[in-house]
Amino acid sequence: MSAPALVGLNCCVLAAMVASAVYFHRVRMPRPPVGRYELPDIAVMCVVVAAAPLLYLFLPRAAVATVFGLVLCTALQFTLAPLSGAGRAWLIALAAVAADTVLALLGRPLAVLALTDVLLVVAVAGVATMWAQSGMRSAQAAWFAGALACYDLVATGLTSVMDRFAAEVMGLPFAPLLAVTRGTPPVALGLGDLLLLVLFPLTAVKAFGRAAGILAAAVGLAVSCAVSVLFARGVLTGAFPLLTVLGPLIVVQHLVWRRVRGGERTTAEWRAGRPRPTPPAAAAEPDPAILRALRPSGVTEPAQGEWLAVADGRVVGAGASPGRAHRGVPGPGPPGRPAPRLRVRTRGPAGVATGTDPVGPGPRPGARARLTRPAFNRGLGPGLTRPAFRRRSPCARARGPLGCRRAPPRPR
8 A cells, every 4th residue: 555645544533633622612503302322222233334334235336325425414513513503514414515525426536535535524523523412422332342353253253244235335425435546456434434533532531531532533543654654564354353453442442541530520520621520538446556555544345245334436335234334434624614415326437546646645525435245256356446336225216316215014
């Protein structure tokens, strides 16, 4: 293949990426009333993409050109509508399609090739922006890329379906190929390849930020350039399944960014410019040496099954039962300083202190103390925290944690 033609093809790919990125950030597409994207929607899209070339092989060339013209005209209209209004967008789209048809009838193949490429880039920018802004997530784009990678391997690498399809539509107006030459083989890029090269950077920007979008665009352009170098050196001579290489790279990028960012941003978060909130880190267990240092000198090491009264993150009393732990709490201090109010902690980590409350010489005025058990499970010893639950009497659920009366006898 001609090296200048391959360079021109990669320049066209770069221009399509830049135009799509500018359109994506400057234009807000109206969301179609189709709800949200789900995996069945991606499956339907994959089936349509896989079945379309097989169907077009059995249609007359005039019918194929007519179908492509109608699809391209519709895509041009909703791409230009946010910029010029719906009415003017229809006029521009119809005029562009009519001009391409007239050039084809007059026998101007180079003009048809150039105008079709421009219209195709505009339509792809609009379709990719509509999909990205209407709720398609990076995960769904990765699923789409993975499925098309398997299809491209079969249709292009193992069979001649795409070779026959390219030979059938080459030279037609509105052909779904970003073509630079019409030789044998032509220097061209399929519509599916161009769509994924443009779509994933947009979904990556929305889901993970600008760095992810730039990396996705750079990886896609690098794959296209690497394949072009192989064609220029004669290593590759026929059709090459580009998506077989690009699809797995898209999936890997999505998995890496999802692990780094902790999840995807929604469309609303992207429009507001907010990063995805970082999930709270798991609370680390306090150091047993610190917990022992926080324990007052008058309180001995708790025995197994003993109850602790905790206020302000410090143990203020201990006992074999909640009542005895209550009695171990110091009484009221100076006048005007109320005694600490005690309650039994029903759930949460067990231990003598949590490390989250300020530590002082004693309970602050009005501070609450909670009663909980130290963790002795699995031979951990005192002071280590583990989730534990206290024993509750039948009336504790009705009376609450403060005090309890004898439960009435059960009827026999």
